[in-house]
Amino acid sequence: MPSVSPAIAADALRLSVAPMMDWTDSHCRAFHRVLAPHARLYTEMVHANAVIHGDRARLLAMDPSEHPVALQLGGSEPGLLAQAARIGADAGFDEINLNCGCPSDRVQAGRFGACLMREPQLVAESVAAMIEACNVPVTVKCRLGVDDDHEWNRFLAFIDAIADAGCRMFVVHARNAWLQGLSPKENREVPPLRYDWAYRLKAERPELQVVVNGGIADAVEARAHLDRVDGAMLGRAAYHTPYLLHELDVAWFGGELQSxxxxxxxxxxxxxxxxxxxxxxxxxxxxxxxxxxxxxxxxxxxxxxxxxxxxxxxxxxxxxxxxxxxxxxxxxx
CATH class of the missing domain: 1.20.120.1460 (Four Helix Bundle (Hemerythrin (Met), subunit A))
Structure with a gap:
């Protein structure tokens, strides 16, 4: 019987900021924490090998003010991911998140990121190893599929395989990743958004925690998602218009708007x-x-x-x- 990842409190999932390469470093997260005391924050993706062999002081830099903050890992080798997850938990991160959504060529060449959506059993093995290795929640961030994968049952089978391995929280970037012909930037904009799949996942698997990500541009959109899933994860809107984070935190958790x-x-x-x-x-x-x-x-x-x-x-x-x-x-x- 596989271990089950520890639960995350419902309130802690309502508002979060997406992991964004070159953006969500420790300085950024400390700023976002000032704006939004209750938001869940995520690091940039760090490859498991880098965590194990690289400059941890730099790669895992974190100010105490950032909590709750999750470390996002990239990789596809269960043993290495387990080792990196243990290191991350020991460093004080509140959650370890596995990236199954990044579509860049470099990520594909390393057999991780979005291409893992075609290898659900490998992801399940990785998640099971990570859960065994650390005492904080292990979660997955994924797309709906890759390229022309538009079958609901294939997406659901991916989720179910990982849930059977003990994962209880999924961040769903509600569009496909196109592995050929689009840049990472275009992959955040061109494939159509299908929030209904995230909503359906929550409806059919109510025991899972589902956070929706992708294209959320304002407070009205963010609030609408909370009627259907457990949380809204903002990406570029949180970075380019950061006062939105403050407005949402006050609206959803209380307090007074600050200038x-x-x-x-x-x-x-x-x-x-x-x-x-x-x-x-x-x-x-x-x-x-x-x-x-x-x-x-x-x-x-x-x-x-x-x-x-x-x-x-x-x-x-x-x-x-x-x-x-x-x-x-x-x-x-």
């Missing part, structure tokens, strides 16, 4: 601590450029930070300059 400037100033202790460690400002503030998106002064805010953050000695005073510009333009509007 954009107030939230950014709440991020100041983290920024200054990182600067003291020798991190350049540009690596931190690149994640806040969308905070004033669509607001008076938003363009100037981005410009001040983009032009100044890379300069030697750039510090908090530059952020205050950018904030002062937005405040002046808001008063003039």
């Amino acid at each position: 954009r400037g107030g939230l950014l100033r709440a991020y100041r202790p983290y920024i200054e601590a990182q600067l003291e460690r020798g991190v350049q400002l540009k690596h931190i503030v690149r994640h806040v450029l969308g905070l004033f998106s669509g607001q008076p002064g938003g363009r100037g805010f981005r410009q001040v930070l983009s032009e100044g953050a890379h300069k030697p000695g750039a510090g908090w005073s530059l952020v205050e300059r950018a904030l002062a510009l937005t405040e002046r333009e808001r008063e003039a509007a």
